[in-house]
Amino acid sequence: xxxxxxxxxxxxxxxxxxxxxxxxxxxxxxxxxxxxxxxxxxxxxxxxxxxxxxxxxxxxxxxxxxxxxxxxxxxxxxxxxxxxxxxxxxxxxxxxxxxxxxx
Amino acid sequence: xxxxxxxxxxxxxxxxxxxxxxxxxxxxxxxxxxxxxxxxxxxxxxxxxxxxxxxxxxxxxxxxxxxxxxxxxxxxxxxxxxxxxxxxxxxxxxxxxxxxxxxxxxxxxxxxxxxxxxxxxxxxxxxxxxxxxxxxxxxxxxxxxxxxxxxxxxxxxxxxxxxxxxxxxxxxxxxxxxxxxx
Numbered sequence: 001x002x003x004x005x006x007x008x009x010x011x012x013x014x015x016x017x018x019x020x021x022x023x024x025x026x027x028x029x030x031x032x033x034x035x036x037x038x039x040x041x042x043x044x045x046x047x048x049x050x051x052x053x054x055x056x057x058x059x060x061x062x063x064x065x066x067x068x069x070x071x072x073x074x075x076x077x078x079x080x081x082x083x084x085x086x087x088x089x090x091x092x093x094x095x096x097x098x099x100x101x102x103x
Numbered sequence: 104x105x106x107x108x109x110x111x112x113x114x115x116x117x118x119x120x121x122x123x124x125x126x127x128x129x130x131x132x133x134x135x136x137x138x139x140x141x142x143x144x145x146x147x148x149x150x151x152x153x154x155x156x157x158x159x160x161x162x163x164x165x166x167x168x169x170x171x172x173x174x175x176x177x178x179x180x181x182x183x184x185x186x187x188x189x190x191x192x193x194x195x196x197x198x199x200x201x202x203x204x205x206x207x208x209x210x211x212x213x214x215x216x217x218x219x220x221x222x223x224x225x226x227x228x229x230x231x232x233x234x235x236x237x238x239x240x241x242x243x244x245x246x247x248x249x250x251x252x253x254x255x256x257x258x259x260x261x262x263x264x265x266x267x268x269x270x271x272x273x274x275x276x277x278x279x280x281x282x283x284x285x
Contacts, residue, residue: 003225004224004225004228005228007225007228007229007232008228008229008231008232008235009232010229010232011228011229011230011231011232011233011236012232012235012236014232014233015232015233015236015237015240016236018119019236019240021116021119021120021123022119022120022123024120025119025120025121025123025124026123026124026126026127028127028128028131032247032250035243035246035247035250036240036243036244036247039239039240039242039243040236040239040240040243043236043239047232062156065108065112065156065158065159066156066158069156069158069159069161069162070158070162070225071229071232072115072162072165072166073158073161073162073165073225074222074225074226074228074229075229075233076162076165076166076169077165077216077218077222077225077226078226078229078230079169079173080212080213080216083173083176083209083212084209086180087180087205087209090180090183090184090187090205093184093187093188093189094183094187094188094198094202096187096188097188
């Protein structure tokens, strides 16, 4: 069960990190990202803290590295399912017959 | 243990940042550098340094294994989608090449993919974590959208601005009428 919670917390941290990176990389002057960065940072801190409680012999950084990298492996394991899903949609689109283009 | 493990994480960060930057609108020049950053991130991630812990090494190996089928698969999906009859235009060459890539990368994927109960449990935990983080993010977006705008209410046009825009519109209408008369 502790592994399950550790992976859950790791994916919380990973998703929050990705959101923060996205907000910084895609920043533009017509956007107010501060509340979103603050909320994602809080989620990330909670995830790191929970992970460190599960791995009390590790530092915060080590616990975060451990759980987030396990989450990355799990996401890579899910990617084939997403690929199959997209392939099925594309197969349906590829064989579909469309009528003439509207004038 | 050295601190070179940061290099691997930096590569992943560049990968995510580059993708986000590449997806920016055409009005922002930074989007041009997006795919270069993705390539840089991919290159750094594919050559893991010494000093990674066991789970990072496994993740790095999984990533390298997946890249072999993911890259041709993504190109194939893109080509097949652009050749398929979506917008009343079909490009059979693109469609066939796309499907060849999709099927070959699918075969590579199936040879390296070995799902088991442990992986399924980890996947469920991961999906729950991702969904939870995204839900909190959506609530934060809803809260941000409810905040009052920093710019305030846009002021109405002044008299000279109204005259200027009216003169432009009337000149355009006159030109159109002259063209239709001819």
